Amino acid sequence: MSTSATRSGPSSGPPVGPLSVGLLGFGLAGSVFHAPLIQCEPRLRLAAIASSRTEEIRKAAPEAVAHASPAAIIADPDIDVVVIATPNTSHAALARAALLAGKHVVVDKPMATSVREADQLIELAHRQDRLLTVFHNRRWDGDFLTLRDCIDSGALGEVYHYEAHFDRFRPAIKQGWRERPLPGSGVLFDLGAHLIDQALTLFGLPQTVTADVGTQRRAGEVDDWFHLILNYGRMRAILHAGTVVCHPGPRYQIHGDAGSFLKSGMDGQEAALRAGRRPTDSDWGLDEPDRYGRLFEADGGERVVETRVGDYAAFYRGVAAAILDGEAPPVTAESARYVMAVLEACARSAVERRTVALP
Template sequence: MAGTVFHAPLIRAVPEFELAAIAGSAEAAALIADPAIDVVVIATPNRSHYPLAETALRAGKHVVVDKPLTVTSAEAVGLIALAAEQKRMLTVFQNRRWDGDYLTVKDAVRSGRLGEIALFEAHWDRFRPAIKPGWRETPAEGAGLFFDLGAHLIDQALQLFGTPEALTADIGAQRSDAEVDDYFRLTLHYGRLRVNLSAATLIAAPRPRFAVYGTGGALVKYGLDPQEAALKAGIDPRSPGFGEEGPDLYATFTGADGAEERIPAQPGRYVAFYEQVAAALCDGSPVPVEPADARAALRIIELARESARERRRIAI
């Protein structure tokens, strides 16, 4: 799905790129060795990200890796050093930075309208009682819901608030047939501010996607950014209205006086990721996602697993 739904349509939407070849993991070596290929996009099971990215960098290719960059922070450090040594671009497809709901919340937080933020919550809920076939549901390094959705939620939180002082995590399996984690709740501690990140697979009535509470009011947003659904439906990301949400999914701002205001969600724009990749390669602009950001998120994932295992708060 990553290649078909996300990467291929977005690459085709950027005129600087030509989608030249597609290969499965078994055929990747031949593609990486092709001298006509400039950029290799790795959208394979998480545990294969590091070996494929290492091979591509050593072959002199620029590399885009789907999130998470690797399955350990130590592997991420190694890839970052190798990319610098090879003088090649390395970036990570953290596409949820370009979700319309997240962009709307980010603007509200940074505007100061909410005052001092006391509580930030992000939920990613699904109702999926049956186990979905595939590597994400099979015990292996890099599998499970926390690696899948946690990598997105943690990245968004770090972009908004920076590195926390400490964290507390609860990670587990709630479905009777689950062999990997299908639930998590992660709390990041920033002085008086608490950031709660959670995802689950048995939520038939989803919680707010984002909820932000501060001394100046609250902002609550329901619904998931529509870009993934549109891409699955085959809609071209260059189409008019792509990434826009209707009034039924506007955010609600509640002021300190209790008055409510509906806030339109910004249009999401995943294609911006590959536009920035093109700018980085053609003009020397910054990459859309620094791999160091992905390494920081992986370290949070590792410490969160330690917290859940030992049932304690961990300082960072």
């Protein structure tokens, strides 16, 4: 990938000042996650937003020009980076259009609705010599960073059991595309993409997957519960999500031959963003001490492990560094493609009621 950003295509010169960013979509993903994080990165400038929510844009991002449709932003020669925070069904088509227009592209997770679409986007990004990255922000959850340290340090020895939950209490059906029977809808593609990306970040691709995916709420039209088993030989990764869980158990459980690590509670960065707080706040990403994880050692020892500071802002720092400095992207498109491969395998496993091998 070229180390310089471009205005209108691969042959143009680098821009003066921060990279100009066009954000497509101003729903939950666009308004709560992407816009605030872009605004906090000094080497990025939120220049335009495509959404009909013009009044919300005016209040939250007065520096950005509001457009009625994504096409105007994609065609704008002054836009360097296009961020796609629209419904999952539109990710691939919008990313393709932006890449063809010579833009660097950030896609909210999941990257697409199929491996085939992901492969086409990766090939096009290489051909256009443009950055293509995916917003797998939960790699920067404080609890995930902490458990990764526990594993990497050898404190758990050889890991035999990894279990991650994303349980919520939402018995009522919310209106919106995520609850409609469309490609990429449902909790598997929503929360499952997060949990699968974390597991692949830690352990790589599994040998096989066995998945149970279902709809528990009476009025539900899409899956709202899943239980995935990723087979890594002697080790198993259990990934689970439920939508009617009033009192969740541990979020993470990791067991090895030298000890176990247990952590409860959810990383607080999403809640902070929803409340209007920003990564520039002095206490950003800090966990409550009563929710710190506990490390149980095989010799009987036990200690509290302080949660690392969560850092969602690292993603857009990485985007700017990848484009302007030639550094590795914060999330490679290839790693996001592997998430799609596991999602497809899990969906197939659930429908066919069998274990599915990964290539």
